[in-house]
Amino acid sequence: MSKDKIFIFDLEGDGVNPSKIHCLVVAYQSDDGWVQYSTTDYNKMRSFFMKKGRIFIGHNIARWDIPVVERILGIKVSNKIVDTLPLSWYLYSNKLKHGLDDWGTEFGIPKPKITQGEWEGPLEGETKQQFIDKMLHRCREDVKINCKLWDKQIKDLTNLYEKADPWAIINYIMFKIDCARKAEESRWKLDVARCEEALASLEADKASKLDTLIKAMPKVPVIKVVSKPSKMYKKNGDMAVAGVKWFELLKEQGLDSSNSEDVSYVSDLKLPNPTSVQQKKSWLFSLGWKPQTFKYVKDSDDSGRSFTRKVEQIYIDRKGEKMLCPSVKSLQDKEPAIEALEGLTILTHRIAILAGYLKNVDDEGYLKAQISGLTNTLRFKHKTIVNLPSVSKPYGDIVRGVLIAPEGYELCGSDMSSLEDRTKQHYMWDYDADYVKEMQTDDFDPHLDLCVLAGFLTQEQADMHKSGEAKFSSERSLGKTANYACVYGASGKTVARSSGGKMTNEEGNKLVEKYWERNWAVKAIADDCVTKPCLKQNWLWNPVSKFWYSLRYDKDRFSTLNQGTAVYCFDMWIQEFFKRRPQITGQMHDEVILCIKKGFREQCAKLLKDSIHSVNEQLNLNRSLDVDVQFGDTYADIH
Template sequence: MYLDWSETGRDYFVIDIETDSLEPTIIWVMCSRNVLTGETYEYTDYNEIRDFFRRNKDAVFVGHNILRFDAPHLANLVGIPLSVRNCIDTLVLSTLYSPSLSGGHSLGAWGLVLGREKIEFNDFSRLTDEMVTYCHRDVEITTELFIKLIKVLAKIKFTERSIWIQHRLTVLLDRQQRNGFYFDGPRAVDFYRMLRTREGEIADEVHQVFLPERVLVAERSMFKKDGQPTSIYIKDRERYFLDEDPISGVYSAFEDVEFNLGSPKQRIDKLIELGWEPQEFTEKGNPKPFDKGKLSPSLEKFLADRPVPEVELIAKWMSINGRANMVNTWLEAWNETDSCIHGTLFVADTLRLRHQKPNTANIPGVRLDRDKHPVRGEQGYFTYEARDLWTARPGRVLVGTDASGLELRMLAHYINRADFTKQVVEGDPHQFNADLVGITRSEAKTLIYAIQYGAQDRKVAKMLGVSISEGGRIRTMFLELLGLKDVMDAAIKEQQNGRVELIDGSKVICPSPHAALNYKLQGSGARVMGLAAILLEQDIRREGLDSLKVGDIHDEWQYDVDPNDAERHALLSVEAIRRAGELLQLNVPLGGEAKQGRTWAETH
């Protein structure tokens, strides 16, 4: 249907509609073009539009953003039930080809690339000849774009399955965005105010511990040549502390500078001064004590090994400040009309999902004690209370499903080594790896993820606290004994052509050899979860379950479910992950875990 479109024997029509707004009440015109014959049509009457689709019920319909705009509004306003089964979306093809495409994915941007610019037109309040011409031009551009993208994807050797998955995933994610995740806004307002109050109290404690430091501002002459005081000397006496030397006629000006908690640089300098040795850095090489809504692992470890009170205060302030900032973005995105947050999802370079308005991928998990019980309040950095704001609609429950150890299972698939696979599925893969190379379990766990993200000898040495040569020896031994070297070398070889292949046959652009393995594992995991989500949605519809998809966070789903359907939904969700692995012919079985609860704090 996609790559072999010209050989299917079916008619392919490019269509486009013009409406009165992005949330339309009327369709003014629909234009179409037969891709094979070049014949064009225009319809301004709903009955004509219905006749067109009736005559061409076996055809395939192509459009730019057809799945999220044209098809839903043709269904709502005209009664035309277009399905993803007979639609091809050039916006989906464009995103699959290059998620971060320079210039963007709009039809206007592609028109410039194709040498066929969109017509400037802005009056959608009524039907005009100019509007019809504008619509025909969009159809022309979309036709050329469809042919071009299919040729490019075929040349790169994308598979039919990868395009099939992306189309259905687009529909599913659009439905999720329209559903929205129910959010307790009034309680969030109270929580936000409490966090800001506590943030201020901790700041006061910090300033009592770290008293202002007297720092040198300048050294200057006290007098002019005629013996009169300089004007700057007179001003400095009013605003600074002066250390004057009447003999030399020189003074030093000092001021008391408070420790500025709001300054990332001052926080980092103070933490390093107190003994923290950063292991996480930004792309520019700056230390990262706090990332993705939580303390960095090296700072967490430092606090656990050496609970320095001053460091604990700064860490507590960062956590509560970060939590308050996060809750503020949720309140900004909260729709008071339906009490939901309708976050935006789009595809990242690895084909993993990214989240905007708000970013729900960076919400820290609930902190647990040694007995796996949630730690509430300040001791748990308010992680439980934050997730507890995301809930099910009244009278319903949330069902959360997590894939079990997905990234390691993807690695096990590519390594395809029976003893390692057994440990990943049934045992302790990190202890297995530690025993292979003679390091601790904690070091092995850190090492395997670091290597996946491209860590080289120097980075490994710093992480393990050894020399660069020893770090290189451990890294080489780890790669060779585990069989990871062959997998990494294969990924790097693929990357030499600019792309790496994912488990479903997608080919993603990869920026560097160091990133090749990470792109392959992360991207393949995303494709597994994408296919599993589609399978689950098919099961839900077939069995008539009352389940609304509200969250999709990497290897986790959240559904808003009727309590009577919750148990069945949970069972089907785990089964969908297992089936996806089988359909993609993984060398390792996949599994998952599903939990029911009233809020996100209870289901993940």
């Protein structure tokens, strides 16, 4: 890429959602390095952004600077852009913070500090020129940092990709960020009235549960510690008031009058706090609680010697939800208030979601499906609209149902069918084609299959479960636990722990053993993965996307390969339908949400189906990809 086409820029406006641009600073490369120029003139800014053939580089420019430029200057920026923020997410995934402030510290270029609201205009006693000079200084320093960052990034990308063109991964990441920008521009309509009503209802439910628990739980003693007064007597030899109180306290506590040590006693009893884990556990133990589920935490003693600490759990994870452990529920006959514990964590989570909606909704009643980063497999990290429970979960219909389509429109929800299973089968085909063919039969159930192999069920029982003649859901859940855990290299002990006390370590070991007998190809694929160290971390090569992915742990080889492939396939599908309809309201995992005019369902479904067909032709995987399409007025209707 020619250096004379590259321009790094930054701008300053009068707020987070600015109404005007104070200044623009641009850097370009000369023989002597980066050279800056600046302007406060809108026409010169328009001329800069409208000139063809340029590549614009900046930090978070895709989702902030460029939209601001287009809105305020009234132009459309059609040149290629490169955003150094998502590139930082990709290249340095072990870095906690990626802002220019943090990079400036690393490069020895401090980012100028400006207090809240200082960018709005001149402060008292400050001239307009002094204010502009301050904005220009801030902008210039930001551009200096970004020049250093881009120099580092293109060098690191070149080292990582060696002889391959690093612009392939740059273009891919920029496409992903463009998707995020389009979602933010589209926004998502919130039924504000229903959201407020639902929030009030859930908060009332939570308050009722807390009140029940406060009445049932024991009051908490307030411990007061009193030291012997330094002056027990007056100068005339009479006992001081402090001395009198000290001896009275000793008498009350049954202590000898000669005691000079600190005295600890219960000075008061305060109402219990039902959100305190320690207070809840103390209460449960007083009721005779015998914990069955534990979390194992790595710790170290004062000498630095490591050990594993066993922490009893009140709640267990069931399909992503915190449910009361059976050992706690068994106390309900003895103490009916235990019922109030059930669902308290779920209520708190749902309340936080609804409150987040109302906090972030704009004046027109819309939310933005924003992102906060990329995972190591290049999947979006979401914020604002994140971790939404399905409609089958408690209150899931509410938190999804308040996300709606505007009048005259409806939502289209389309997700890729069993995406990670299909990409897994693609990789397994060359190793164990017979097993892949078996997995593709209509009635294949991997969880029942594992239970049969491990001797938890007979084949006849598994067949009866499939046909509905009998139910072996409890046994099947053990196979499901093992299937999901083993992909990430879990041991038999870990699988047993994950079952919530439903299986022994021996049974966990048996499931793990049989899982790997059945899925030996997964280990073989992982062993054959190409990895290398670079940029102070390990990387894994993906033969489908032809990109390098950060590899956190060696045991994550297959999951990194498979998840990265799934994300790439998903993005290719979006890229295909964007060619004809570049709009997206949101995307979650392997699902897209579109907003379409009513009366166009057939055309929309055809576009999505045709697009995945095109992806299948391009990738030519060993397992074809497919999508499901649903329509409705609310998010609860479509997923």
